Amino acid sequence: MFFQVIDILGTIAFAISGVSVAMNKKMDAFGLLIIAFVTSVGGGTLRDILIGQTPVSWMTNMTYVYVIFGATVFTIAFRKRINYLRISLFLFDTIGIGLYTVVGVEKGLNIGLHPIICIALGTMTACFGGVIRDILCNEIPVIFRKEIYATACIAGGISYFVLRQLPIDNNIVFIIAGAVVITIRLIAVKFKISLPSLYKD
Secondary structure, eight states: HHHHHHHHHHHHHHHHHHHHHHHTOOOOHHHHHHHHHHHHHHHHHHHHHHTOOOSSSHHHHHHHHHHHHHHHHHHHHEEEEHHHHTTTTHHHHHHHHHHHHHHHHHHHHHHTHHHHHHHHHHHHHHHHHHHHHHHHOOOOOOOGGGBBSHHHHHHHHHHHHHHSSOOOHHHHHHHHHHHHHHHHHHHHHHHHBBHHHHHOO
């Protein structure tokens, strides 16, 4: 139950993120819904296909579809307030990658994958939806820029496995590992920390 709640919260965060980007691009209602949808389930779809879990999760559980529709309507209805908060898009995107990282890692663990593969799976779950969103919105995906993005997911995945070795409730491990991703990304953006580039500006 807790696992599904985390998954749904991540879906909501990414749906709001997707709709916000689409509104900035002045897309119509159909475009908003499509971007919300691919942002929310793109990473999870890739994850499920890679681990052979088909039909993918959102096709077998309509809750995700309803949640995406609801988050889309909510974002459109309160767009003025959400757009007023300049950091809202960044914040919802960051929350999304934090929650989806631990969801992906746990999915890998449930089928007995190696910890390194689980971390890679968590990172893909968190990042791939945003990649599709940015490509469809004619933007360079965040993961391909110098910003700390996938690196934060990897750090969160590593912390997940470290915390599992301690006498801590698994639900608390979920929360802390997700918070690690969110915190690293917030700190990186706040203090303009980025990975080194091979090219000079």
